[in-house]
Amino acid sequence: MKLSKLHTFCFLVLPSFFVGLGGGILQANAAEKVVINAGIHQASIPLQDLQNFAETGEVSPALEDVLRVSQRDSEQTRKALTRQVPVDLLFADKALNHPLGGVLLDQISVVIHPPTTTANRVALRSAIVLSASEDNQVSLLEIIENYPSSELHVEGDRIVEASEKLGRLSEGMKEAMRRVPEIFR
Numbered sequence: 001m002k003l004s005k006l007h008t009f010c011f012l013v014l015p016s017f018f019v020g021l022g023g024g025i026l027q028a029n030a031a032e033k034v035v036i037n038a039g040i041h042q043a044s045i046p047l048q049d050l051q052n053f054a055e056t057g058e059v060s061p062a063l064e065d066v067l068r069v070s071q072r073d074s075e076q077t078r079k080a081l082t083r084q085v086p087v088d089l090l091f092a093d094k095a096l097n098h099p100l101g102g103v104l105l106d107q108i109s110v111v112i113h114p115p116t117t118t119a120n121r122v123a124l125r126s127a128i129v130l131s132a133s134e135d136n137q138v139s140l141l142e143i144i145e146n147y148p149s150s151e152l153h154v155e156g157d158r159i160v161e162a163s164e165k166l167g168r169l170s171e172g173m174k175e176a177m178r179r180v181p182e183i184f185r
Helices: 005-021 047-056 061-070 074-082 089-096 099-109 120-135 140-146 156-179
Strands: 033-038 041-046 151-155
Touching: 033 047, 033 061, 033 156, 041 047, 041 061, 047 061, 047 074, 047 140, 061 074, 061 156, 074 140, 074 156, 089 099, 089 120, 099 120, 099 156, 120 140, 140 156, 151 156
Parallel strands: 033 151
Antiparallel strands: 033 041
């Protein structure tokens, strides 16, 4: 069953967005500023710089400092940001609302999170579902782009680890669905 983008947005993404931001100021835009942490070093980078790095490999001075401090190879980091993981939209919505999906969200939220941890799980779920709504694929960069917060913190020394965990989203949840299908119906 194919869903229109409007249906997807209205019934899957919007509820998560409003629940996740309840009690706070609603923000229509995703992250504009990405704060990348590497040990005790912290750099604020415009989202556009991170997108440019992912697309072209061009490293801004602030991002170069973070990569140097975190001792991460720029190409390895770039691949981790742009790695596309196949994730069925409806499956992702159901799986990420299940306790097993919550565990995965908690693991990824250690690497990608707002300045505070309030409603982090719901916001991350919303970003993943919105990312999958376009093409049934998700990347860390898409999650960052779709995260419902004007500022987002990324643990730079754990980006590769988060990409690997995201890769297990599809495999692990499909295996769980195969073993216990009634949970996801």
